[in-house]
Amino acid sequence: xxxxxxxxxxxxxxxxxxxxxxxxxxxxxxxxxxxxxxxxxxxxxxxxxxxxxxxxxxxxxxxxxxxxxxxxxxxxxxxxxxxxxxxxxxxxxxxxxxxxxxxxxxxxxxxxxxxxxxxxxxxxxxxxxxxxxxxxxxxxxxxxxxxxxxxxxxxxxxxxxxxxxxxxxxxxxxxxxxxxxxxxxxxxxxxxxxxxxxxxxxxxxxxxxxxxxxxxxxxxxxxxxxxxxxxxxxxxxxxxxxxxxxxxxxxxxxxxxxxxxxxxxxxxxxxxxxxxxxxxxxxxxxxxxxxxxxxxxxxxxxxxxxxxxxxxxxxxxxxxxxxxxxxxxxxxxxxxxxxxxxxxxxxxxxxxxxxxxxxxxxxxxxxxxxxxxxxxxxxxxxxxxxxxxxxxxxxxxxxxxxxxxxxxxxxxxxxxxxxxxxxxxxxxxxxxxxxxxxxxxxxxxxxxxxxxxxxxxxxxxxxxxxxxxxx
Numbered sequence: 001x002x003x004x005x006x007x008x009x010x011x012x013x014x015x016x017x018x019x020x021x022x023x024x025x026x027x028x029x030x031x032x033x034x035x036x037x038x039x040x041x042x043x044x045x046x047x048x049x050x051x052x053x054x055x056x057x058x059x060x061x062x063x064x065x066x067x068x069x070x071x072x073x074x075x076x077x078x079x080x081x082x083x084x085x086x087x088x089x090x091x092x093x094x095x096x097x098x099x100x101x102x103x104x105x106x107x108x109x110x111x112x113x114x115x116x117x118x119x120x121x122x123x124x125x126x127x128x129x130x131x132x133x134x135x136x137x138x139x140x141x142x143x144x145x146x147x148x149x150x151x152x153x154x155x156x157x158x159x160x161x162x163x164x165x166x167x168x169x170x171x172x173x174x175x176x177x178x179x180x181x182x183x184x185x186x187x188x189x190x191x192x193x194x195x196x197x198x199x200x201x202x203x204x205x206x207x208x209x210x211x212x213x214x215x216x217x218x219x220x221x222x223x224x225x226x227x228x229x230x231x232x233x234x235x236x237x238x239x240x241x242x243x244x245x246x247x248x249x250x251x252x253x254x255x256x257x258x259x260x261x262x263x264x265x266x267x268x269x270x271x272x273x274x275x276x277x278x279x280x281x282x283x284x285x286x287x288x289x290x291x292x293x294x295x296x297x298x299x300x301x302x303x304x305x306x307x308x309x310x311x312x313x314x315x316x317x318x319x320x321x322x323x324x325x326x327x328x329x330x331x332x333x334x335x336x337x338x339x340x341x342x343x344x345x346x347x348x349x350x351x352x353x354x355x356x357x358x359x360x361x362x363x364x365x366x367x368x369x370x371x372x373x374x375x376x377x378x379x380x381x382x383x384x385x386x387x388x389x390x391x392x393x394x395x396x397x398x399x400x401x402x403x404x405x406x407x408x409x410x411x412x413x414x415x416x417x418x419x420x421x422x423x424x425x426x427x428x429x430x431x432x433x434x435x436x437x438x439x440x441x442x443x444x445x446x447x448x449x450x451x452x453x454x455x456x457x458x459x460x461x462x463x464x465x466x467x468x469x470x471x
Contacts, residue, residue, distance in 0.1 A: 004030065004034055006022065012040060018200075020200055022237075027206065033207070034205045036209070041191070044191075055343045057341060058416070063288055066288055067321070068287045069284075070293075071386070072386035075388045090259065091263055092254070092263050095255075096152070097150055100236060101151055102240050103241055104154075104240050104326075105154070106188075106216050106219055106242070107119065107120065110162060111123045114344070115401050121133045121134040121166065122166070125208065128440060130235060133246070133248055136445055137153075138178055142177055142178065142446050144355065151182055153183075154178065156183070157186050158187050160211070160213075184231060188214060188215075189218045190287060192209045192210065192211055193209075193212060195367060201244045203353050215344075216374040218372045229332060232328050238397060239325060239328070240327075242251065242260070251393065257387055260387060261327075266382070267327045267383065269385035270386050271284070271323035272320060272389065273319050274319070282319025282320055283296050284319040284320070285386055288379075294375040300316065304316055307321070318388075321397075336381065343370040347365035377405070392417065415437055421451045430461065447471050
């Protein structure tokens with residue numbers, strides 16, 4: 001229960017110059033006081049002041065001029081690396097069989113951008129069975145557990161907004177066949193929105209701060225504070241496979257990726273995708289002062305976006321789909337004291353109440369939001385690895401209501417992948433005159449993730465226009 005003694009709260013706020021958040025305190029009932037006190041106690045106010053001074057507003061022009069493309073390993077081994085890749089694949093399989101791998105999904109978003117009311121993970125994405133993102137991931141975990149003979153615990157970082165509905169959704173669906181004790185939920189941290197002129201924390205209402213999630217980079221502190229890191233350690237999990245909730249084609253347990261991460265003794269490994277074009281909205285893997293970093297596409301000047309190498313390829317072509325493998329002890333080191341990396345600052349329009357308690361809806365940016373990016377840990381990582389991924393096999397995000405990166409485009413990628421696996425297994429797939437697919441086949445992630453898995457499935461003859469589910 002939060003401490004609702006006003007003097008105790010002032011002793012927290014006054015050293016940081018933030019006592020104004022209690023200006024309506026005396027008019028609040030006990031429930032309102034408890035709510036505001038709970039928010040105040042969860043924030044390191046002096047640290048917020050430090051972050052406000054040091055937070056990055058973007059990369060400097062001098063740093064941009066010093067950037068070079070980061071090297072990456074190809075999906076297919078270069079000549080002479082075949083044995084090393086084979087060793088990596090076996091190492092990855094051994095890690096899974098030994099129970100050393102934990103799954104981690106950041107799932108704090110809502111589906112509002114998609115016109116959907118609910119946690120994004122509860123959004124239906126598959127075409128025949130209308131399986132949700134959460135169900136797709138749960139079935140991939142079940143598949144890997146059966147294949148490698150060991151439990152893979154799943155940690156989901158929610159948000160204050162969707163934590164309750166997410167837990168309820170899993171309960172209503174019996175955790176999609178996973179053991180509840182192996183599915184762990186925890187909410188990411190929140191930070192106050194700060195007035196852009198004064199740095200003072202804004203109130204959303206008399207009994208509530210104007211809060212926003214502290215970003216994916218806040219997942220490190222959340223893993224520690226929730227006890228998830230300790231739970232991983234108790235289970236013997238020292239490798240964490242990380243992905244975001246919007247990508248149903250994720251391959252979270254790729255033995256090659258896991259094995260290369262282990263053999264290189266990497267603190268933090270990353271997938272990259274070769275950009276389709278210079279303007280594709282993916283962050284760029286770069287080197288700066290010998291350190292691997294990711295520069296957001298919006299921060300890259302056009303001259304670098306368009307730059308070509310001697311082979312005519314984009315120089316900065318390695319884009320980030322936010323797929324990583326992390327060493328547990330790296331996160332433990334990062335969270336042993338103060339986090340070494342700084343948040344980013346962005347000017348946003350944040351509704352608030354004024355000194356009279358009247359609501360204000362700003363028409364221009366009025367507040368600073370502080371947000372940590374997970375990839376800011378990369379420069380701190382030892383032996384970072386970047387491995388090229390195949391977008392046709394592992395990247396079909398659902399971000400937009402239509403067009404690129406929508407449910408429709410994701411379903412097309414999923415269907416195309418099903419057609420490839422069927423073709424690889426020698427099973428014909430009908431196509432139209434223009435070469436596009438003329439049927440829909442949904443493969444269950446619970447049983448079919450590779451072409452060889454189809455040997456155990458009764459596949460009917462597929463006719464033009466069919467809609468088939470295979471399990």
